[in-house]
Amino acid sequence: MDDKMQATPRAARDAMSALARQRVEYDDVDLELPADTPHGIFTRWYEEAGEALGEPNAMVVATDDDAGPAARIVLLKGFDARGFVFYTNYLSAKGRQIAAHPLVALVFPWHDMQRQVRVRGVATQVSGRESDDYFALRPRGSQIGAAASEQSQPIRGRGEFDARVQDLEARWADQEVPRPPHWGGYRVQPYEIEFWQGRLNRMHDRFLLTSRDGRPAPLDDASAWSAVRLQP
Numbered sequence: 693m694d695d696k697m698q699a700t701p702r703a704a705r706d707a708m709s710a711l712a713r714q715r716v717e718y719d720d721v722d723l724e725l726p727a728d729t730p731h732g733i734f735t736r737w738y739e740e741a742g743e744a745l746g747e748p749n750a751m752v753v754a755t756d757d758d759a760g761p762a763a764r765i766v767l768l769k770g771f772d773a774r775g776f777v778f779y780t781n782y783l784s785a786k787g788r789q790i791a792a793h794p795l796v797a798l799v800f801p802w803h804d805m806q807r808q809v810r811v812r813g814v815a816t817q818v819s820g821r822e823s824d825d826y827f828a829l830r831p832r833g834s835q836i837g838a839a840a841s842e843q844s845q846p847i848r849g850r851g852e853f854d855a856r857v858q859d860l861e862a863r864w865a866d867q868e869v870p871r872p873p874h875w876g877g878y879r880v881q882p883y884e885i886e887f888w889q890g891r892l893n894r895m896h897d898r899f900l901l902t903s904r905d906g907r908p909a910p911l912d913d914a915s916a917w918s919a920v921r922l923q924p
């Protein structure tokens with residue numbers, strides 16, 4: 693043991709050892725190679741996640757730039773044969789990263805049900821019309837918040853942001869809040885999706901569905917995808 697380790701307080705060492713020993717055993721389930729399209733499998737898993745989890749649409753989106761990868765949670769707001777849609781500020785850190793590097797990864801961390809879905813795909817902005825339709829569905833407070841926030845930019849204090857919100861509330865007091873042009877959706881069109889099912893003794897089942905030509909393909913077209921089982 694080196695000097696540094698000896699200097700580690702006993703309580704800290706006990707905590708580290710407790711962390712190393714922390715272990716949840718997964719259930720004894722088996723998955724077969726799915727005879728369904730990526731759209732069909734994700735739809736079923738999403739329904740099952742909805743029954744088990746509070747916010748199954750919370751997903752991690754990973755982007756990157758010259759400084760390295762970056763990941764954060766966003767909410768899934770649309771899913772169909774074209775892909776996965778989330779909404780954000782196009783001028784945020786993630787928006788700028790996607791503009792420069794449109795390849796992104798998604799993770800649905802459904803570990804409370806011993807599952808995970810991973811996606812690699814190409815992110816493109818949805819149409820202005822699609823963003824308008826979703827923006828109109830949002831509660832007014834969220835619309836004002838989207839308009840007030842220069843997401844990912846520093847701000848001197850909470851008071852400055854609150855004042856901006858009050859200004860916008862006054863400006864649009866008797867009108868609908870217009871969607872800011874820099875706020876809208878991205879659709880992630882997958883070329884890879886992995887379905888992961890935890891199993892006893894960490895012998896997990898993993899199925900990787902890959903688009904046959906390596907490019908984004910319709911998720912409901914079985915002929916465009918091939919599936920393999922991966923080792924845990």
Ligand SMILES: Cc1cc2nc3c(=O)[nH]c(=O)nc-3n(C[C@H](O)[C@H](O)[C@H](O)COP(=O)(O)O)c2cc1C
Binds near residue numbers: 765786
């Ligand atoms: C549960 C949860 C849901 C979130 N949903 C969104 C979302 O749908 N859109 C969004 O822009 N940020 C969302 N956020 C905030 C992001 O994680 C992140 O802080 C923000 O988008 C700024 O990221 P960026 O600076 O990398 O662009 C959510 C955070 C959490 C914890």
